[in-house]
Amino acid sequence: MSSVVLWVNCGPKENAKSMVDICSIGRTQRSVKVCSRIKFGSGGAVVAESLRSSEERVYEVVLKQAALVREEKRGANIEFDLEKTIEGDFSNGDLLNLAYDRCGEVCAEYAKTFYLGTQLMTEERRKAIWAIYVWCRRTDELVDGPNASHITPKALDRWEQRLSDVFEGRPYDLYDAALSHTVSKYPVDIQPFKDMIEGMRMDLRKSRYNNFDELYLYCYYVAGTVGLMSVPVMGIAPQSKASTETIYNAALALGIANQLTNILRDVGEDGRRGRVYLPQDELAQAGLSDDDIMRGRVTEKWRNFMKGQIKRARMFFDEAEKGVAELSSASRWPVWASLLLYRQILDSIEANDYDNFTKRAYVGKVNKLLSLPAAYGIALLGPQNLTKFLMR
Numbered sequence: 205m206s207s208v209v210l211w212v213n214c215g216p217k218e219n220a221k222s223m224v225d226i227c228s229i230g231r232t233q234r235s236v237k238v239c240s241r242i243k244f245g246s247g248g249a250v251v252a253e254s255l256r257s258s259e260e261r262v263y264e265v266v267l268k269q270a271a272l273v274r275e276e277k278r279g280a281n282i283e284f285d286l287e288k289t290i291e292g293d294f295s296n297g298d299l300l301n302l303a304y305d306r307c308g309e310v311c312a313e314y315a316k317t318f319y320l321g322t323q324l325m326t327e328e329r330r331k332a333i334w335a336i337y338v339w340c341r342r343t344d345e346l347v348d349g350p351n352a353s354h355i356t357p358k359a360l361d362r363w364e365q366r367l368s369d370v371f372e373g374r375p376y377d378l379y380d381a382a383l384s385h386t387v388s389k390y391p392v393d394i395q396p397f398k399d400m401i402e403g404m405r406m407d408l409r410k411s412r413y414n415n416f417d418e419l420y421l422y423c424y425y426v427a428g429t430v431g432l433m434s435v436p437v438m439g440i441a442p443q444s445k446a447s448t449e450t451i452y453n454a455a456l457a458l459g460i461a462n463q464l465t466n467i468l469r470d471v472g473e474d475g476r477r478g479r480v481y482l483p484q485d486e487l488a489q490a491g492l493s494d495d496d497i498m499r500g501r502v503t504e505k506w507r508n509f510m511k512g513q514i515k516r517a518r519m520f521f522d523e524a525e526k527g528v529a530e531l532s533s534a535s536r537w538p539v540w541a542s543l544l545l546y547r548q549i550l551d552s553i554e555a556n557d558y559d560n561f562t563k564r565a566y567v568g569k570v571n572k573l574l575s576l577p578a579a580y581g582i583a584l585l586g587p588q589n590l591t592k593f594l595m596r
Contacts, residue, residue, distance in 0.1 A: 265432065270447075270449045307335045308331070318541065321579070325535055332437040336433050343401060346363065347407045355408070357405060366380070367394070370384045371384070386437070396430075411479045413483055423464060430459055435452060435455045439531065439532035439534075441530055441532055451527045451530045454524050454530070457524040460520045465550055468514065468553055469560060475561070490512075492505055501561075507557070510553065514550050536582075541579040544575045549567060
């Protein structure tokens with residue numbers, strides 16, 4: 205049930221008055237957030253809980269990546285030397301360009317909307333994002349692809365060793381070469397990549413999640429990590445006054461939101477595979493169990509339960525929005541497009557009367573096409589200014 209969505213972000217901040225603010229992480233290491241503090245059962249009841257270790261573990265990664273970016277900024281307007289070659293058999297410039305082109309082809313085939321959005325980015329950043337996307341997709345395919353039944357923990361160990369080689373400038377193939385070149389140019393830490401592989405390991409050994417704390421960690425592993433990988437490449441707007449940690453928290457929130465949306469969309473499909481990616485304690489609180497999911501009956505209890513789960517996902521989307529505006533202006537369009545499209549999947553679940561057992565929620569082609577100019581307008585003007593512009 206893993207997923208690959210670029211600029212996929214999470215959200216932390218301090219406890220505040222609103223529901224969204226409860227879902228935030230603070231500016232200090234001790235005020236560790238998240239919506240995992242919030243528990244939704246029947247009717248979306250909210251129960252404050254103690255801080256969870258999963259949040260703390262994830263926030264440590266956020267702080268580490270943010271520190272790398274700050275260190276790079278102190279380097280006084282460092283220009284990325286994209287002519288610098290990597291070690292090994294892929295040092296030839298023409299071959300490296302071919303590697304990036306291949307990554308672009310994969311992105312164009314499997315992430316058409318996102319690929320279109322990357323066309324506004326600078327060539328260097330665009331190629332780097334393609335390289336990250338392809339690595340994430342290849343990793344995801346290990347457990348969700350056609351050969352997933354043959355994948356073992358040892359195979360994932362070998363993939364992780366290969367990742368280490370890539371970061372040390374020893375790529376195995378063209379796709380690795382593009383990523384190796386990318387991580388040598390941008391302040392990208394290896395930990396989010398390793399964490400994504402850990403998410404694949406989790407998929408091999410775990411098919412139930414006792415509570416949202418466990419599910420949150422899984423969502424971070426398979427999706428929130430992508431935000432931490434990609435923000436250093438997408439760049440932060442020079443005029444941004446937000447802290448680096450805040451922007452990374454927002455990036456993390458979008459990943460969590462997207463993965464929660466995937467989970468809610470695919471309840472029936474996952475159930476048929478013997479997997480339930482919903483918090484067991486919240487199911488029980490709502491008077492539901494795995495048996496109800498396997499039967500696939502839409503009852504009033506199920507509708508109330510789903511309303512609470514959708515509410516939580518939307519809160520993560522709200523948190524993510526706070527960080528998108530802080531990205532480099534050329535990088536905002538694909539992120540806003542992803543955010544708007546995934547939000548609409550939640551709308552589609554509601555339109556299907558919460559039947560995510562036999563009906564697949566999706567965004568139609570017309571709405572996808574309409575979302576692209578909307579995302580472009582928001583990327584340029586911001587959501588509030590765009591509304592004012594349209595109201596004239």
